[in-house]
Amino acid sequence: MLFSLRTEQLTKESYFGSYNIPYFKKMFDLTGGTERVRSFGAWFGYDTNPRALIIREQQSTISSLRDMYRVARYNDYKHDVLSRCPECRPPYSACNAIAARNDLNPADGWYPFRALGHRSHGATDAKITSYKLHKQLKFIAVSSPPHNTSRGLPPFRWSKFDLKVPHMGHPDLWTFPPVVHSWNHGGDGTTNDDD
Known part of the structure; x- marks a missing residue:
């Protein structure tokens, strides 16, 4: 029954959104979702x-791996x-984006709850694959917060970050x-990176 409901949803909407909020009502309730909505809103x-709203709007623009990458970093x-x-x-x-960047919110701004404000939180990477790549045990990965200077999204710089967070080894x-990451499964059951 559960699989038929998900298949029906995929057929109707063409995607299944996942964004760090439980989909199933029981889990949503058990993790405090109903109470948070009651206390803080939509x-x-x-x-x-x-x-959820941005993914619903953007998913219809995806027709290639490049499009999926753009949306994952949006x-x-x-x-x-x-x-x-x-x-x-x-x-x-x-924070109100598919790939959040709370470091860009002004420290002297005002926000109705902490999740929306200036803090050490956000997207630090993205990993995507396609049917063709997954058959080859490959995926595309990127490490860094999203950036697009033409839209006011500067690249992340530790020297401009005002919160104390360990980052040893980072430039x-x-x-x-x-990068395209390829996995090689050895005969001993281990997984080795061959890139």
């Missing part, structure tokens, strides 16, 4: 939080109406290009 709802918080936060000062949050400018 931001904590599975179907109503900004990431953050246009200063311009996307779905990233707006009328109660916030300024009236948006870089100051944390931007890396995507």
Whole structure:
């Protein structure tokens, strides 16, 4: 029964959204979701939080691996109406994106709850695959918070970050290009990276 419901949903919507909020009502309730929605509003709802709304809007633009990469790294918080936060000062949050960047929210801003504010939180990587790549045991990975200077999303720099977070071994400018990662399963049952 569960599989037929998911198949029906995939047939109807063409995707299954996952964004750190439990989908199943029992788990949603057990993890405090109903109480958070009651206390803080739609931001904590599975179907109503900004990431859900942005994914619902963006998923229809995906027709290639490049498109999937773009959507997985999407953050246009200063311009996307779905990233707006009328109660916030300024009236948006870089957390309201598929790939959050809370470091970009002003430390002196005002936010109705901590999750929307300036903090050490956000997307640090992305991993995607396609049917063709998965058959070859490959995926595309990128390590770094999303950036797009033309849209007001600067690359992440530790020297400009004002919160104390251990980052030994990281370069100051944390931007890396995507790589195709290939897995090789050895005869002894271990998995070895061959890149």
